[in-house]
Amino acid sequence: MTLTANNKKRAVLRVRPGQFVVTPAIEQVAIRALRYLTSGFAVHLRGPAGTGKTTLAMHLANCLDRPIMLIFGDDEFKSSDLIGSESGYTHKKLLDNYIHSVLKVEDEFKQNWVDSRLTLACREGFTLVYDEFNRSRPEVNNVLLSALEEKILTLPPSSNQPEYLHVNPQFRAIFTSNPEEYCGVHSTQDALMDRLVTINMPEPDELTQTEILAQKTELNRADALLIVRLVKAFRSRTGGEKTSGLRSCLMIAKVCAEHNILVAPESSDFREICADVLFNRTNWSASEATTIFLELLNHLDLQQIEEFKNSITPEDTDAIADDDQNSINESGFPTIIDSQFGTLDSEVTEQPGVEDSIPFEQEIYLYLQQYKSAALALVQQEFELSRTVATNALNSLEQKGLVSKNNHVYTIEEPNQS
Numbered sequence: 431m432t433l434t435a436n437n438k439k440r441a442v443l444r445v446r447p448g449q450f451v452v453t454p455a456i457e458q459v460a461i462r463a464l465r466y467l468t469s470g471f472a473v474h475l476r477g478p479a480g481t482g483k484t485t486l487a488m489h490l491a492n493c494l495d496r497p498i499m500l501i502f503g504d505d506e507f508k509s510s511d512l513i514g515s516e517s518g519y520t521h522k523k524l525l526d527n528y529i530h531s532v533l534k535v536e537d538e539f540k541q542n543w544v545d546s547r548l549t550l551a552c553r554e555g556f557t558l559v560y561d562e563f564n565r566s567r568p569e570v571n572n573v574l575l576s577a578l579e580e581k582i583l584t585l586p587p588s589s590n591q592p593e594y595l596h597v598n599p600q601f602r603a604i605f606t607s608n609p610e611e612y613c614g615v616h617s618t619q620d621a622l623m624d625r626l627v628t629i630n631m632p633e634p635d636e637l638t639q640t641e642i643l644a645q646k647t648e649l650n651r652a653d654a655l656l657i658v659r660l661v662k663a664f665r666s667r668t669g670g671e672k673t674s675g676l677r678s679c680l681m682i683a684k685v686c687a688e689h690n691i692l693v694a695p696e697s698s699d700f701r702e703i704c705a706d707v708l709f710n711r712t713n714w715s716a717s718e719a720t721t722i723f724l725e726l727l728n729h730l731d732l733q734q735i736e737e738f739k740n741s742i743t744p745e746d747t748d749a750i751a752d753d754d755q756n757s758i759n760e761s762g763f764p765t766i767i768d769s770q771f772g773t774l775d776s777e778v779t780e781q782p783g784v785e786d787s788i789p790f791e792q793e794i795y796l797y798l799q800q801y802k803s804a805a806l807a808l809v810q811q812e813f814e815l816s817r818t819v820a821t822n823a824l825n826s827l828e829q830k831g832l833v834s835k836n837n838h839v840y841t842i843e844e845p846n847q848s
């Protein structure tokens with residue numbers, strides 16, 4: 431875990447932003463989390479396995495636009511794994527024979543201090559992602575308490591360095607954890623939890639899962655939806671509620687897409703893949719699981735899924751409260767619905783000062799009116815813009831006093847009512 435000068439550079443994680451799928455439900459969580467992070471608080475994403483916590487944590491870290499340090503919680507961790515340790519020696523020998531009759535010998539052994547990822551992040555103001563932090567023993571995580579609250583990291587006594595490291599103000603921390611009933615997980619300390627803003631992450635909604643499948647595999651959205659519904663129905667019948675079904679969906683989708691397997695109940699290959707992925711995740715016998723699975727296949731509403739190819743599903747239609755606020759994109763998905771949090775209540779109005787001549791200024795302004803605030807990276811992703819184009823439009827809005835900027839997060843300015 432400790433970092434030598436050579437591998438410090440390699441410890442910085444680079445995230446490929448294109449890999450992250452944004453849907454309204456995800457974006458809402460991201461906006462909430464970014465609000466706390468930009469105000470200097472550590473955020474903790476908690477939820478069952480496979481709900482997208484790590485992926486979101488990396489995306490948030492990427493939005494903060496600072497180098498990222500990633501640590502995975504581990505029961506074997508010692509404090510030194512978190513803060514660093516002495517490693518190796520520097521040996522210096524000085525032979526001074528300037529006056530030929532006098533030989534002076536100085537022999538010095540010095541231990542080298544090597545930063546861990548946490549220490550480096552605190553020192554340099556990087557973003558720390560501590561994945562599944564409650565797999566580490568609670569006492570090991572104690573060093574985080576003063577780093578998060580007093581902004582001081584205590585280092586062990588050493589001749590080479592001060593014992594207190596003042597945490598760089600740009601340091602941010604994002605934690606993820608699985609629920610405490612999971613195997614290999616320790617209970618979380620109240621003191622640490624008190625320093626974090628915890629956001630619970632449930633299983634992603636149907637729209638989000640379908641979109642993740644469609645964007646991460648070559649599968650069309652109708653096939654993706656069929657898989658999502660089938661897996662969900664099977665899990666709820668067989669009681670697989672402890673984890674999210676997203677990973678199973680992704681496995682089935684990827685294999686079908688890569689091997690050109692027809693995603694349909696009549697395809698024996700498809701049925702076989704589903705059985706391989708799903709059956710061993712339940713406590714039911716193979717024959718019981720098969721009976722349930724076949725029954726579910728027979729009851730799948732295939733016509734509805736077929737219609738979905740060119741339009742949106744009835745559920746999605748219900749979720750659209752106001753046609754003017756929700757456009758349908760090429761994929762057939764409504765772009766601005768928030769199925770988990772209700773529809774967005776802001777009134778979208780064009781602003782006279784916003785010019786068409788600056789590319790995307792108008793669109794970004796309308797978008798910010800809907801969501802109140804968004805990080806630069808989210809805006810780039812939403813409109814598929816280069817950083818320069820997105821920054822130009824946002825800077826122009828900022829100069830006009832229509833949005834304010836804080837740490838790469840842009841917030842709409844409420845119009846003066848007086």
Ligand SMILES: Nc1ncnc2c1ncn2[C@@H]1O[C@H](COP(=O)(O)OP(=O)(O)OP(=O)(O)O)[C@@H](O)[C@H]1O
Nearest residue numbers: 449450451478479480481482483484485486642676
């Ligand atoms: N928004 C997203 N965009 C793209 N892929 C996603 C997204 N959310 C989740 N995934 C994919 O879903 C799978 C599970 O996500 P992830 O590993 O982040 O879940 P997790 O909650 O951290 O799980 P665990 O607790 O088991 O570590 C991964 O393959 C990930 O790539």
